Amino acid sequence: MSSETFSLLVWYWHDMQTHTTQLQIVRADTGEEIHLSDGSLLLRVSTNPDTPVVRCFIRHMGSGREVYFQSGKRVRDFVVDCLLNKEIKPEPPDPGKAGV
Numbered sequence: 001m002s003s004e005t006f007s008l009l010v011w012y013w014h015d016m017q018t019h020t021t022q023l024q025i026v027r028a029d030t031g032e033e034i035h036l037s038d039g040s041l042l043l044r045v046s047t048n049p050d051t052p053v054v055r056c057f058i059r060h061m062g063s064g065r066e067v068y069f070q071s072g073k074r075v076r077d078f079v080v081d082c083l084l085n086k087e088i089k090p091e092p093p094d095p096g097k098a099g100v
Contacts, residue, residue: 054076
């Protein structure tokens with residue numbers, strides 16, 4: 001059985017002048033810059049206080065294609081700590097609406 005690894009380096013930064021987030025992606029093995037097609041994604045990270053499993057969902061808005069994966073609490077912490085602006089933290093889920 002052969003395996004294949006596809007590695008990308010992703011740089012992103014907030015441009016204060018234009019109030020936009022800039023993004024640059026490069027293939028790790030060749031240094032070639034990658035250009036993404038125009039589009040948008042929905043990333044949803046769901047937790048349930050009764051289980052240590054974190055469910056993640058990504059939808060490509062243009063095509064409607066979806067992928068799911070499961071992880072532990074560390075994936076939510078990673079998204080919050082490494083990707084989100086510290087000033088904009090997601091609100092904790094309402095325990096009265098668990099499973100809704």
